[in-house]
Amino acid sequence: MSKTMSRNLYLLGIVAAIIGGIFEAIAFAAGKTSTTAGGGSTTTPNGILFVLALIFFIAAAVVGTIAWIGALIRMVQLQHWVWFVLLLLISGIMMLIYIFFGPTRPANQPTNYPQFQQPGTMGPS
DSSP states (O other): OOHHHHHHHHHHHHHHHHHHHHHHHHHHHSSEEEEOTTSOEEEEOOHHHHHHHHHHHHHHHHHHHHHHHHHHHHHHHHTOHHHHHHHHHSHHHHHHHHHHHOOOSOTTOOOOOOOOOOTTOOSOO
16 A cells, blocks of 8 residues: 555544544533432433444544554565564554655665766776
8 A cells, every 4th residue: 555545544533533523522522411319410322322422433543543553564565674673563643654654665676776887997996
């Protein structure tokens, strides 16, 4: 999976989680509060909004997990083992760092710096 695809999926998952949180807050705010005989109170959330929030949370988890697994596979393909281990161990913050600053070229690929040669030679030494 490309880095752009991982970025789009992960950000979509974050947006879905935020929307789910908003629906959950509205569900509890619109819910019924009842007081017990002992002086405690309980709040029953609005059922439809609560189910909608759960759907958004599940979608966010699925999309975020797909993006994370895609990033792990890409790090194996590029042979960036430090990135792989960090994505595996501290996935949340490292995914955010990876989608904006992560590697895109293989670890053993040389950079294209100009070769400086001695005058009179015919090629790289």
